[in-house]
Amino acid sequence: MKRILPAALVLASPALAHPGDHRTDGLMHFLSEPDHAALIALGAAVLGYAVWKLWSRS
Template structure:
């Protein structure tokens, strides 16, 4: 891994806990509508989907 990629991954890993705690509240009883209405939840879902798509594209490009 190049130094740029390593520092980018480290920066993103450092930012994830801050995004995960973006708003206070108990999510034990949160329903699906709460998860798709809140912008911070949508952002994390979007990042996760983008990471999976990126990984799949990179793996297919190797073959």
């Protein structure tokens, strides 16, 4: 149990979302909210890694 406790804490953490919908919010909302910025950064990192791996193949 002690081995999987860190993983369980990370995977079972509560959502960091805030209430409300985002239909009327602009681009700055997505860049200024930490939860949105983290997902944007994660997506950029995954995309950069995929491009780097594909580029280094040839």
